[in-house]
Amino acid sequence: MKELNDRIMKDGRSLGNGIIKMDRFLNHQIDPKLMMMAAQELVNRFAENKRINKILTVEASGIAPAILIGYLMKLPVVFCKKAHPSTMSDFYSAKVHSFTKQNETHIIVAKDYLTPKDHVLFIDDVLAFGCSGTGIVDLCNQAGATIEGMGFLVEKSFEGGRHALEQKGVTRIESLAIIESLDNNKIKIKATS
Amino acid sequence: MKELNDRIMKDGRSLGNGIIKMDRFLNHQIDPKLMMMAAQELVNRFAENKRINKILTVEASGIAPAILIGYLMKLPVVFCKKAHPSTMSDFYSAKVHSFTKQNETHIIVAKDYLTPKDHVLFIDDVLAFGCSGTGIVDLCNQAGATIEGMGFLVEKSFEGGRHALEQKGVTRIESLAIIESLDNNKIKIKATS
Numbered sequence: 001m002k003e004l005n006d007r008i009m010k011d012g013r014s015l016g017n018g019i020i021k022m023d024r025f026l027n028h029q030i031d032p033k034l035m036m037m038a039a040q041e042l043v044n045r046f047a048e049n050k051r052i053n054k055i056l057t058v059e060a061s062g063i064a065p066a067i068l069i070g071y072l073m074k075l076p077v078v079f080c081k082k083a084h085p086s087t088m089s090d091f092y093s094a095k096v097h098s099f100t101k102q103n104e105t106h107i108i109v110a111k112d113y114l115t116p117k118d119h120v121l122f123i124d125d126v127l128a129f130g131c132s133g134t135g136i137v138d139l140c141n142q143a144g145a146t147i148e149g150m151g152f153l154v155e156k157s158f159e160g161g162r163h164a165l166e167q168k169g170v171t172r173i174e175s176l177a178i179i180e181s182l183d184n185n186k187i188k189i190k191a192t193s
Numbered sequence: 194m195k196e197l198n199d200r201i202m203k204d205g206r207s208l209g210n211g212i213i214k215m216d217r218f219l220n221h222q223i224d225p226k227l228m229m230m231a232a233q234e235l236v237n238r239f240a241e242n243k244r245i246n247k248i249l250t251v252e253a254s255g256i257a258p259a260i261l262i263g264y265l266m267k268l269p270v271v272f273c274k275k276a277h278p279s280t281m282s283d284f285y286s287a288k289v290h291s292f293t294k295q296n297e298t299h300i301i302v303a304k305d306y307l308t309p310k311d312h313v314l315f316i317d318d319v320l321a322f323g324c325s326g327t328g329i330v331d332l333c334n335q336a337g338a339t340i341e342g343m344g345f346l347v348e349k350s351f352e353g354g355r356h357a358l359e360q361k362g363v364t365r366i367e368s369l370a371i372i373e374s375l376d377n378n379k380i381k382i383k384a385t386s
Contacts, residue, residue, distance in 0.1 A: 021280050029271045029306045032264035059253035064260040071225035078222045086293065087214050099290045100279065
């Protein structure tokens, strides 16, 4: 998506070690107009799949695109939690490794909100190593829910997340901006087709 | 707001000790249509204040209403973080007490995104004891930013958060649904004026 590519080139900052800071528009400060354009584009890419009946995401940065996509598609949005709320008794849990933070966390979803009837579109801001997505596959397998696809605003293709998710059986993955390399702190984005 | 009051009565569950579970529509599974109606109503209530130039919220449940309000008001949205990202070097931090979790956490915002030029509308899903709001006042004081008002979807008026925020100097607080009591596990909502 040209507008997103342009914004990454303008406001993204490569910090070395494959890390790109996009906190001016994506995951700390958010530009709602850009986020709505991205949401609309992801809706368009999955529009032909009429089975999708739920949007799934993970707190926190996934919530903004997910709620806009849920609004546009008229579907409920469920965000998986990273901590176990004291009021939640019956839930599925999956381990997620974070390469950035070098730790293991868990993502959690109440059994009430992920069931065999669900045909899920998973939405997140960034696809890197695919760790969150892999955790989502695990949760959906536990619940008997079907993953119809996954949509990301930004993919760091050099970190291999797409392959990791395909290995887990995800057949449809869409990313709006694909960063091919951050070598020498230079942001290289795949040309929009 | 009648639609929100009705939904709380239909899907809210009082668990005792002043706790109400609203995870079917508000803060785990989200109904985007209801959330957009609530966002529009909060926008209407603050429409006369033309100084507001930024929407501030706290991860995670505040993000959904905040992004919709930012979209409708054409303003940037900043969500304060509850953990310190390794990529963030220069930030303000404020202590927040959680009565539900019985612990102290910190909320964090990068100095780049909260400045003396900012006239802030703080948005969150629930006003209970006012702990997050008090932390936001602290962050804004550190940054020299001005709080123009605070808007919540649900207020538990029996927990006194409104008074706590007024004591901190917040002059304009709006809540769309006001729960007056959860005594005997019965949800009592203030009649819509």
